[in-house]
Amino acid sequence: MNIVVLVKQVPNTSEVRLDPKTGNLIREGVESIINPEDRHALEAALSVKERVDGKVTVVSMGPPQAIDVICEAIAMGADKGILLSDRAFAGADTWATSTTLGLALRRIADYDLIIAGRQAVDGDTAQIGPQVAEFLGVPQLTYVRHLDAREDVVIAERVLEDGCEHIEAPTPVLVTVLAELNEPRFPTVEGMIHATSKHSNIEVWNASDIGVKVQDVGLPGSLTHVVRTFTPKEARDTQHLEGSPASIASQLIDAFRQREIRLGD
Amino acid sequence: MADIVVNLEKCNGCGMCARSCPYQAIEMVDKKAVWIEDRCTLCGACLEACKFDAISGDIPSREVPLFPDHRDVWVFVEQHDGVFHRSAFELIGCARTLAADLGQQVVAAVLGDGVRDKTATLIHHGADRCVVVDHSALAYYQTCTYAHVISELISKHKPNILLIAATHLGRDLAPRVARRMGLGLTADCTRLSIDPDEKILLQTRPAFGGNIMATIVSRYSRPQTSTVRPGIMRALEPDEARTGEVVVEDVNMAECREFTKVLECVMNPDKGIDLGAAKIIVAGGRPMCSERGVSVLKDFAEAVGGQVACTRVVVEEGFLPVEHQVGQTGLTVRPEIYFACGISGAIQHKAGMDGSRYIVAINKDADAPIIEIADFAIVGDVFEILPALTKAVKEQ
Ligand SMILES: Cc1cc2nc3c(=O)[nH]c(=O)nc-3n(C[C@H](O)[C@H](O)[C@H](O)COP(=O)(O)OP(=O)(O)OC[C@H]3O[C@@H](n4cnc5c(N)ncnc54)[C@H](O)[C@@H]3O)c2cc1C
Ligand SMILES: Nc1ncnc2c1ncn2[C@@H]1O[C@H](COP(=O)(O)O)[C@@H](O)[C@H]1O
Numbered sequence: 132m133n134i135v136v137l138v139k140q141v142p143n144t145s146e147v148r149l150d151p152k153t154g155n156l157i158r159e160g161v162e163s164i165i166n167p168e169d170r171h172a173l174e175a176a177l178s179v180k181e182r183v184d185g186k187v188t189v190v191s192m193g194p195p196q197a198i199d200v201i202c203e204a205i206a207m208g209a210d211k212g213i214l215l216s217d218r219a220f221a222g223a224d225t226w227a228t229s230t231t232l233g234l235a236l237r238r239i240a241d242y243d244l245i246i247a248g249r250q251a252v253d254g255d256t257a258q259i260g261p262q263v264a265e266f267l268g269v270p271q272l273t274y275v276r277h278l279d280a281r282e283d284v285v286i287a288e289r290v291l292e293d294g295c296e297h298i299e300a301p302t303p304v305l306v307t308v309l310a311e312l313n314e315p316r317f318p319t320v321e322g323m324i325h326a327t328s329k330h331s332n333i334e335v336w337n338a339s340d341i342g343v344k345v346q347d348v349g350l351p352g353s354l355t356h357v358v359r360t361f362t363p364k365e366a367r368d369t370q371h372l373e374g375s376p377a378s379i380a381s382q383l384i385d386a387f388r389q390r391e392i393r394l395g396d
Numbered sequence: 397m398a399d400i401v402v403n404l405e406k407c408n409g410c411g412m413c414a415r416s417c418p419y420q421a422i423e424m425v426d427k428k429a430v431w432i433e434d435r436c437t438l439c440g441a442c443l444e445a446c447k448f449d450a451i452s453g454d455i456p457s458r459e460v461p462l463f464p465d466h467r468d469v470w471v472f473v474e475q476h477d478g479v480f481h482r483s484a485f486e487l488i489g490c491a492r493t494l495a496a497d498l499g500q501q502v503v504a505a506v507l508g509d510g511v512r513d514k515t516a517t518l519i520h521h522g523a524d525r526c527v528v529v530d531h532s533a534l535a536y537y538q539t540c541t542y543a544h545v546i547s548e549l550i551s552k553h554k555p556n557i558l559l560i561a562a563t564h565l566g567r568d569l570a571p572r573v574a575r576r577m578g579l580g581l582t583a584d585c586t587r588l589s590i591d592p593d594e595k596i597l598l599q600t601r602p603a604f605g606g607n608i609m610a611t612i613v614s615r616y617s618r619p620q621t622s623t624v625r626p627g628i629m630r631a632l633e634p635d636e637a638r639t640g641e642v643v644v645e646d647v648n649m650a651e652c653r654e655f656t657k658v659l660e661c662v663m664n665p666d667k668g669i670d671l672g673a674a675k676i677i678v679a680g681g682r683p684m685c686s687e688r689g690v691s692v693l694k695d696f697a698e699a700v701g702g703q704v705a706c707t708r709v710v711v712e713e714g715f716l717p718v719e720h721q722v723g724q725t726g727l728t729v730r731p732e733i734y735f736a737c738g739i740s741g742a743i744q745h746k747a748g749m750d751g752s753r754y755i756v757a758i759n760k761d762a763d764a765p766i767i768e769i770a771d772f773a774i775v776g777d778v779f780e781i782l783p784a785l786t787k788a789v790k791e792q
Binding site for chain 2 (some may be wrong): 141142144145146147148155175194202221222224225226229252253255256257258259260261262265266269270271272273274286290291292294295296297299300306333343346349351353354355356357358359360361362363366367368370371372373375376377379380381383384386387390392394395
């Protein structure tokens with residue numbers, strides 16, 4: 132079974148801080164990591180490979196330094212990595228990103244199962260998986276927390292808002308996974324040495340390798356554009372209530388009574 | 397690729413360019429603009445922003461098409477077993493404002509089996525027109541079938557704007573449709589408005605885990621499509637006197653290939669909690685992680701007729717089930733009153749509750765971020781304050 136995993140390099144958003152003066156993101160010193168759910172996607176692929184035999188290829192679109200996530204994936208056990216990197220890909224929205232990833236998959240051609248994370252922590256769109264599936268004309272199974280992949284059919288448990296469903300799809304199929312699916316393994320030291328050596332199987336493809344015109348990808352190929360970014364400002368006029376607990380309680384009850392809200396019935 | 401060049405003589409250090417850049421590719425160093433190539437996408441915002449002609453560069457120009465035939469604000473009405481999801485009413489409420497600004501109509505698109513007689517309530521809540529596709533294949537949601545029907549409706553009716561709830565279903569469906577129809581799509585919006593000059597949809601959403609907000613536009617395709625976070629927009633009060641048109645459409649299902657087979661659907665047992673509908677929420681954080689803590693919360697919630705909620709910490713520590721979690725990875729709520737008891741106010745928690753009408757914060761740390769967003773702040777020990785509040789409410 133040929134499995135392709137889509138992995139994205141993202142800034143560790145729990146470390147992201149804002150410059151209090153400018154309101155801009157401070158990017159210096161923020162570590163780049165594999166998008167957390169993509170590690171679960173990779174773990175899912177590796178465990179399918181262990182059960183039914185197959186080959187795992189990781190694909191990432193990003194700047195040259197995104198090679199790091201590919202190396203890490205190979206150190207975890209992926210067989211091959213493809214980095215899609217070209218200045219022309221920069222500034223892509225999900226339309227242009229899914230075009231780029233979709234064309235790369237078309238060039239790979241031989242895939243049975245494509246696994247992506249549900250969403251990337253920098254954009255939180257959760258759109259890439261379904262858009263790549265539609266580009267390729269294959270079915271999609273999103274929000275997957277349990278996966279059973281056989282030769283020509285995949286059975287998944289999808290999380291719904293108020294329940295779950297068990298669903299079956301023929302291969303080739305694209306699956307987006309949740310963190311609950313599994314516990315990702317760690318990259319090994321030997322794996323890391325292999326991944327960064329010249330024997331590791333990593334290719335870098337640019338726009339012409341996937342046969343796309345530069346106006347169809349990156350910012351020029353995007354359909355949506357960011358026109359403004361700003362820091363959420365939510366400060367309210369805060370009224371401090373002071374005194375003994377009993378006095379605070381009656382101040383609060385009065386304050387709401389004045390606003391025509393009665394606490395309790 | 398082209399370069400952005402700053403003319404240092406003309407640059408007076410005003411910083412307009414840096415503020416206008418959506419990608420932070422210009423920084424002010426020693427009162428001069430400095431271009432950071434790695435981040436630049438050549439969008440051209442800085443050239444437009446500079447009043448002194450100090451920035452030049454070869455920005456690829458792209459013609460913005462006109463869409464004279466695309467009209468109206470459409471809402472995809474999510475339903476399960478013929479029951480409309482609450483988000484449908486919220487989206488219709490939001491669509492009314494947008495449609496009024498454009499002088500266009502609100503259209504509710506309803507897909508399902510046996511739904512054609514249920515549309516009156518959508519009109520009462522603000523829809524001008526309902527377009528219904530009633531077919532047995534639509535009884536249960538399946539991606540490709542629904543994507544096919546929505547795509548057919550888009551081709552035929554040419555909406556200007558399409559809103560879909562950012563539920564699991566909506567976030568499964570919308571990208572599939574957008575890719576098929578060549579539409580720009582903005583995920584999980586929390587604010588929508590019409591640009592007064594350009595008359596396009598301004599779609600605002602959190603990014604980087606809620607650390608920044610981004611406003612996104614879709615100039616090159618129609619309908620302008622967004623998924624909208626449930627629990628944020630306000631539904632209108634139903635007006636039973638409102639009337640509207642109901643159009644039943646036939647869509648050719650033979651052309652649609654559904655790949656997947658649903659084997660089983662298991663609904664969670666009704667936990668009897670619906671935070672989205674609660675008027676008063678009593679939420680606890682880390683210090684409530686004990687049996688005593690939870691019972692102090694519950695006692696107060698019961699006294700005020702509210703529901704109990706919590707931060708992720710409380711769920712992780714196993715003191716309340718996940719249905720009670722408010723925040724980025726939990727629920728978004730906007731009750732009349734939100735009591736934050738021993739909650740620091742992390743950005744991921746605020747994301748789920750800062751739309752509440754009134755926020756009351758009880759925290760022993762006067763500098764906790766939650767205090768800043770509170771209408772009423774009580775600096776003190778929750779284990780003293782809450783029981784006193786419970787007692788006072790009961791006695792009033
Ligand atoms: C990707 C991601 C997603 C997340 N999603 C969510 C989410 O959906 N929801 C969520 O809530 N969190 C979420 N978090 C976690 C979030 O970052 C915070 O860690 C969490 O909200 C903190 O919970 P807390 O306020 O209960 O605890 P703390 O931050 O530890 O705050 C406890 C507060 O209680 C006060 N306190 C302590 N004792 C007392 C006392 N006796 N009386 C009065 N005050 C007292 C302290 O001063 C402090 O302010 C997420 C984090 C990440 C990285
Ligand atoms: N640039 C990218 N390269 C490879 N995979 C990506 C990229 N962007 C998104 N993905 C995949 O799509 C998933 C969802 O991302 P998103 O739609 O951006 O939230 C991620 O978890 C990845 O698996």
